Amino acid sequence: MKLISEKGVKRLLMITAFSAISALLLIALFIINEGLPFIFKYGLKEFLFSSDWQPHLGKFGIYPMIVASLWVTLGAMLVGAPLGVAGALFLSEYVPKSVMNIIKPTIELLAAIPSVVYGFIGVMVLAPIIRDNFGGPGLSLLAGSIILGIMILPTVISISIDSILAVPRSYREGSLALGATTWQTIHMVTIKASKSGIIASIILGMGRAIGETMAVIMVAGNSVNIPHSPLDSVRTLTANIALEMSYATGLHRQALFATGVILFIVIIILNSIASVAIRKRMVKK
Amino acid sequence: MNIKFHIQDLNFYFNNNKVLKLINFEIPANIILGIIGPSGSGKTTFLRALNRMNDLESGSRIEGQILFDGEDIYSSDYDVVALRKRVGMVFAMPVPLPMSIYDNIVYGPRLSGVNDKKRLDVLVEKSLTAAYLWDEVKDRLKTSAMRLSGGQQQRLCLARVLAMEPEVILLDEPCSGLDPISTAKIEDALTELKKEYTIILVTNNTKQAARVSDYTAFFLMGDLIEVGNTGQIFTSPNKTETNDYITGRFG
Amino acid sequence: MRIHPRYTQGGAVAVLGGATILTLMILVFIIFFILEKGLPVINLNFLTSNPEDMGRAGGIFPTLIGTILLPLLAIIIATPLGIFTSVYLSEYTKETKVTKVIRFGTDCLAGIPSIIFGLFGYIFFVITLGFGWSIISGGLTLAVMILPTIIRTSEEAIKSVxxxxxxxxxxxxxxxxxxxxxxxxxxxxxGIVTGIMLSVGRSIGETAAVIFTAGSSLRIPSSVFDSTRTMAVHFYILAREGISAENAYGTAATLIIAVLIVNLSAYWLMNRFIAKRS
Structure with missing residues (x-):
């Protein structure tokens, strides 16, 4: 009797264990089902590489949005990655563990601040600064990059710290014992040993930057055009979906879902690379 | 004499490392069997094979048979949970569960469906008394077991096993971290307990085996070198390895 | 030219330490900026009265209800699924191909952007299942979104036993x-509760996934099939459509305070947990 129920429990747990992966498949299925027919109908090349986005005329080229997303993400990386990795190195190598244990969760609070609040700060504080000092509309690719760069900091910092701390103490002690300074040890030993984890943290940050929507809508300006300078107003893939979803119908709505498909594929690829990098770190450990 | 365990051609592997090699012997009921040998000799693995605790480690594999009261405990339809209730175990490090002394003792009985308060009270007093701990804790049964001293914790672990009313008690170096006074108390308890239980005691301390066990088995590098009457093993061992070990040449 | 190691060491400390301090300053600035402008707006009346004139005047009471109900529904659904999954992964099975697939799926789900959750929730819960823009659609969408967090933190907590x-x-x-x-x-x-609270914090601040699934009705809902507006969505609409800067700041401050309370209690709980362990 007891053994039967024990088996039942195991079966039930196994079924629930598939909940996350089923949710993922369900998401993929429904987004693809809604978006893929459009891509076939409209043509992948035309969809990805035409600059003509005029839904009311039946023109659905997302090239400007792809370029904008890439630039904004790249900009966010330029802001967030060095700042994040530097912070992670400082906290894990130069600061006593007790201090790190206070500062790390504090920095993780950055991840808790809602993206609409970041967007709002961008509008109220950052955009005017850019407008007054560099010209342009203020709400721009540059503003989007800076805000996104800040938003990915907690991801980059906390995953980098974890992978740096996973470097065995003995490596470091060996280096220090040979008369190296902390900085020499960091750049000759620690960074090498935790490289794949740091890269994973940057890739995950990238995924977050590409996928971020609300903050970008608020600060990047949303004009559909291929940017020529960081001060231009741009519209990213995610912003395009969110802005037009509320009134889109028919082919237009399908085009937005097709944009979702592209986004989904990019994110899955980035996550797969990151998860390989993180696993590599575990194996080394 | 009544035989409790028949071990037949037992080989044991962890991830293709052979840690026990062709072990054959019999363990009679109501005795204390001491198992000695240097660390890495396979004695703990052997002990944990008897109540299938090795199942919890990944990559473990067994060949041969262990018969408990004539039944093969590794056959596929054997009830492991029932086996562990009949063959209790005390580990090297005392591990009280993070709950009260009382709840620790009644953990096993409650799992078996004993919920009658009076019966549980009786079990608690009886097993704590048998483990020589009752007098020290009877006024604070509801306090956390984590607050006991190391020696008291290990006696609590013994009492917790006794409360299941098992037939066999396996002890894996139970005194390795304890002071001489606590060790003496546990040894006294064991000597009392063998009237009702079969006790198998793995120890790093050869003197302890000499003091308390009736039979002694000597393991070395996964081989069972020699098993016999404790007096004989310690005074006139048949194998030179045994002699070298008990006289302290290695290990 | 060769620079003495002592100077590179000093330079490194300055640069790395500067980066850390800058990061902290940004955090402090965001919180203070919002609170400084928003706190004067918040009073009992603001929290307990209905918005008037699209939120131009009045309070935020209905959005408080939405902000409580949606995360609540999400954790009611996601918590058992998440805990059972982590129990299965850590206690009932060894590392196999299947568990690797489950873990990979969980990691991927964690990386999906909220706008995709919004699209999915819209097409699946709102349209296909016919729940409409509603509390239930929003709650279910959030549940899917926070599931990986709950699985991961529960697994960590279980592994630490x-x-x-x-x-x-x-x-x-x-x-x-x-x-x-x-x-x-x-x-x-x-540890499990910490994970749940972090998920609640994320749900409270979520906008993209909620706006397309729960809608933005300002009426007080009478059933889970009614549309609702959360604080984050309300704030977004106020700020983006330039309806009322004052009420936007007030809403943002309330939002930040709610998120900080939830997250700080989660950390407090985690610290107590760690302290007890060691």
Missing amino acids: PKSYREVSFSLGATSWQTVKKVILPNALP
């Missing part, structure tokens, strides 16, 4: 489920 507790429990004749119920879950509980 000493292996010896499991051994003792099994050696006393417990089955796997009895061990989970009596030893593992009670000891992992603070």
Whole structure:
């Protein structure tokens, strides 16, 4: 009797264990089902590489949005990655563990601040600064990059710290014992040993930057055009979906879902690379 | 004499490392069997094979048979949970569960469906008394077991096993971290307990085996070198390895 | 030219330390900026009265209800699924192909951007299942979104329960489920609760996934099939459509305070948990 129920429990747990992966498949299925027919109908090349986005005329080229997303993400990386990795190195190598244990969760609070609040700060504080000092509309690719760069900091910092701390103490002690300074040890030993984890943290940050929507809508300006300078107003893939979803119908709505498909594929690829990098770190450990 | 365990051609592997090699012997009921040998000799693995605790480690594999009261405990339809209730175990490090002394003792009985308060009270007093701990804790049964001293914790672990009313008690170096006074108390308890239980005691301390066990088995590098009457093993061992070990040449 | 190691060391400390301080300053600035402008707006009346004129005047009471109901529904659904999954992964199975697939799926789900959750929730819960823009659609969408967080934190918490507790429990004749119920879950509980609270924090601040699934009705809902507007969505609409800067700041401050309370109590709980362990 007891053994039967024990088996039942195991079966039930196994079924629930598939909940996350089923949710993922369900998401993929429904987004693809809604978006893929459009891509076939409209043509992948035309969809990805035409600059003509005029839904009311039946023109659905997302090239400007792809370029904008890439630039904004790249900009966010330029802001967030060095700042994040530097912070992670400082906290894990130069600061006593007790201090790190206070500062790390504090920095993780950055991840808790809602993206609409970041967007709002961008509008109220950052955009005017850019407008007054560099010209342009203020709400721009540059503003989007800076805000996104800040938003990915907690991801980059906390995953980098974890992978740096996973470097065995003995490596470091060996280096220090040979008369190296902390900085020499960091750049000759620690960074090498935790490289794949740091890269994973940057890739995950990238995924977050590409996928971020609300903050970008608020600060990047949303004009559909291929940017020529960081001060231009741009519209990213995610912003395009969110802005037009509320009134889109028919082919237009399908085009937005097709944009979702592209986004989904990019994110899955980035996550797969990151998860390989993180696993590599575990194996080394 | 009544035989409790028949071990037949037992080989044991962890991830293709052979840690026990062709072990054959019999363990009679109501005795204390001491198992000695240097660390890495396979004695703990052997002990944990008897109540299938090795199942919890990944990559473990067994060949041969262990018969408990004539039944093969590794056959596929054997009830492991029932086996562990009949063959209790005390580990090297005392591990009280993070709950009260009382709840620790009644953990096993409650799992078996004993919920009658009076019966549980009786079990608690009886097993704590048998483990020589009752007098020290009877006024604070509801306090956390984590607050006991190391020696008291290990006696609590013994009492917790006794409360299941098992037939066999396996002890894996139970005194390795304890002071001489606590060790003496546990040894006294064991000597009392063998009237009702079969006790198998793995120890790093050869003197302890000499003091308390009736039979002694000597393991070395996964081989069972020699098993016999404790007096004989310690005074006139048949194998030179045994002699070298008990006289302290290695290990 | 060769620079003496002592100087590179000093330079490194300055640069790396500067980066850390800058990061902290940004955090402090965001919180203070919002609170400074928003706190004067918040009073009992603001929290308990209905918005008037699209939020131009009046308070935010209905959005408080939406902000409580949606995360609540999400954790009610996601918590059992997440805990059971982590129990299965850590206690009932060894590392196999299947568990690798489950873990990979969980990681991927964690990386999906919220706008995709919004699209999915819209097409699946709102349209296909016919729930419409509603609390239930929004709650279910959030549940899917926070599931990976709950799985991961629960698994971490379960892994931190000493292996010896499991051994003792099994050696006393417990089955796997009895061990989970009596030893593992009670000891992992603070860690699990921390994960749930972090998920609540994320749900409170979520906008993209909610706006397309729960809608933005300002009426007080009478059933889970009614549309609702959360604080984050309300704030977004106020700020983006330039309806009222004052009320936008007030809403943002309330939002930040709610998120900070939830997250700080989660950390407090985690610290107590760690302190108890060691």
